[in-house]
Amino acid sequence: MHTVRLALKLAWERGSLTYRNRSGAWNRELRTFAVTANAHHGLDRDTATVRLVEAYFDRYGPASLRDATWWSGLAQAAVVNALDRLGRPLTAALTPWSTAALYLFRDRFEEFTRTGTKASPAQVDFLAHEDVALKAYAQTRVRYLGGVGERAAFNQIGEALPAVLVDGRVVGTWSWDARRRAVRCAYHRTGAPPLDREAIRAAAERVTAGLRRGYDDNRVNRAGDPEAPQLIPSATP
Template sequence: MARAEPNATQERELGIIESALLWNWLLSRQGLAASTRFSSVVDISNATLGLHAARLPSPYTTVVARGKPPHLATHLFAADTRAHLITVRCMRKTLHTLPLKLATAAHAATRHFRERDAQRAITRAGQDMSTISATIEAITTMLGDDNLHHRTIETRLASPHRPVMVIRLALKLAWERGILTYINDTACWNKEHRTFAVTAHRYPELDTTVDRHTATRELITTYFDRYGPATINDAMWWSGLSRTAVLTAMHEASDEWIRLHTPWSTSPAYMSQSRWEEFADDPHTDTGRTGLNFLAHEDVAFKAYYETRSRYLGSLPAGQAFNQIGEVLPTIVWDGHVVGTWSWQPDKTVTYSLTGQTTPHQRNTIADHATTITDALRLGWSSTPHRLTDAQLTLL
């Protein structure tokens, strides 16, 4: 029997104005208002429940949008920041860069999908698990406290009895299980040098023993804390988890729920009662403005929703903000609504295109901010000749 939606202590009908106020309040909590910018990359990743990292520029531009000042994003490459953030494949089998505590839940709650895929690849290749396990042990022994490029690992371990294919299958399974961790050890946002290290050595504080059930409850509770109000379908879309998994987590959460009916969807949306009370008591809520933001490709603020995308699209067709494969484009957002898109050009400048009606003041502000974003992106750009391939732009 299908699991019922969670009980709610309150049920409210929100009109267009109050929904917009709530949406902008949520964005401001993520650092997307001039008065709420963050001064720490780790704090930004915590507030957003990770930085979407499937495309190389995304983590950097996500931090640029929320950092104070924008060039805070260069701290992504600092050793102290990297000690507290880890990049893992998790929600929807996609790379996210998260603080260690959040990474524990995100990885464990979604590991079964990726581990299953890795094991299927091993079976299709006609390999047995004992061979793969022995290869994983050889990899971890060789790595020790070091991190090495996967080609280096293959070269050092390959032999007539251990072909490169087996090493690659072992690397994949070890990564998905959390035995190995991925590290991009470049100091810029436009290049990747993909290396692997032993997770327990590089991140001794990361708990890889959390069970799936506990992790799912923690992940879904945190999702609604960061992104509520959201519908059940929103949570399923964002996490890649089943409806049953999402509902079970909500039923077991320690928070009490508020059920909201918004103009964004016919389905009810949920948020915790504590967050609703925080919104209701905030003296600045009635301003309802977050102003101008240039958001990243696949920015987490938009990637968190599917059923309620009208909260930021309004009457715009999805094609104005999404590409043909469903990825969120780099968008220009004013008070929480998409007003255009932007892109980084080969001459190291930001160009943009506006999609809706804007005032002269808005257009002037957008033009000025494009210059600010250009300067911030140039700071994290390496001018060394290097061609970005699809494999480097998209980490699978």
Template sequence: MTEAASSVVGLHSARIPSAFFSAHARVVDFAPSDLYDALYASHQLFKLRCMRGTLHIVPLAFAPVVHAATLRARLGPSKAALRYLGIKPRHLARAKDRLIEALSDGPKSPKFLCAYLAGYETTAARTIIKYLWENGTLCYVNTSETWEGESRKFALTRTQYPSLCLNAMSETSATAALVMSHISAFGPVSVEDVVWWCGMSKRRVMDVISQAKSDLTYLTVPGIGDSLLLSTKHVDSLRDRSALAEPWVRVLAHEDPSLKGYFSTRNRYASARTAARLFNAIGEARASVVVNGRVVALWSWDRQARHARPQFIGSASATCHRMVVQECERVAERFRHREIFHQQCSTSA
């Protein structure tokens, strides 16, 4: 599980099912319980808001990188909301102490925590909780018994993940690590791809690139772009075409990292016509099926019939059609049961 999350610098998880489908596309013999266990039993993974302010699941050791690199951007709106509500630092400190007390015996629901902050209106209480989640005092826990569902709780990060120190890195060091990780995982990429995915200014990204010239190779990929960035250590692997010998198919999740990792070079996997259907009105990548590196279909999960239903974009050969249908059937078989059998963390109200 950690290798799968690391290979794409985190699994997008704003929608609950997305991380499960993304993991299935990358982990042999994946079962939904594997992801829950890695999050809440073995604590190999950690879920937090980071790049572009969206939820990702990352390896525990990489959590300080994405946290520190994106913290300033994420805390800004929360601080503004606290000021607007008249919540001063001394009020926040007292509320934090109250929440630490409430969470001393395990995770609690937002409703419980809001009620515990007696004297604060619901909006103010939620704003305080969100701020403490953003700064790393609190962490997200899902105690649902189904892989499709959410029973949101918050826990103390230091209790739930005792080996984790989210504030172990400076913003500068974390930014460099995040930018280079994206180039390593997704290269060859354009500067615009990196800026988009990291959710940072072009200046911050270019500062990192300019200081890492010896570790980067610039190249041109016909039909995709010029001056693309690739980690120098991956140049030889790019020349190896043996991995492309056999046809392959993957069923990708909504906002799957393999699609979300690019912006200006999305033509590598989708034509303009395909992209018009692949991305929705707010720029989210719909759930799709990729054959030999190109998007050939969208798909949806039928929660009642427990089936993955493909919808082809344009014409498809008989071989391509068969591959897509068979892979959708394999996905349906793996996710047919709603329940998760896993060792859950202790929970309270």
């Protein structure tokens, strides 16, 4: 089994296999793998690159070119070429959190301008472990770190911690208390913005209710070992 696990890990890292979690509960896994070419419709490299770069700036802009290269693993020239090929107008923005030029699509900029910002109530978000919102940036991470250090949002090997954000800034972390079946919060003492505890409490209650619905008390997969990998001939969406 150890050899099988290593082979699957290597094939997944090289992109030959795709991973799907077939579990119906968030606190356990049912690991399945399929041949990537069979499970997903293939794209030529140029088309795939353009779509990836567009998805990044559409979801995470404004962002720097260095942010995009770090997130995508592409060379900067490939990112710039993809944006040129895309032909979707860009806007360059200067922000308080970075001296680098940041880019977002013009239609997104206009959407943000029309929407504006609300003074209250506070916007509270509970982000999952390794949440893509925290992993989307490298050069400009300070946008959500504010006055706290990177270890407030990332562990020593660079994994994003389950974070509590208030108005887009990290104020603490959260965890699941299995005994109480509830969310537990821990707040940073320095550098974090003022806490709106009422808004955080309300958000924690909503997250708790949602996690309780998807929680498996048995934590045992009826098909067998929940950690045992399975290789399937194909995977359907």
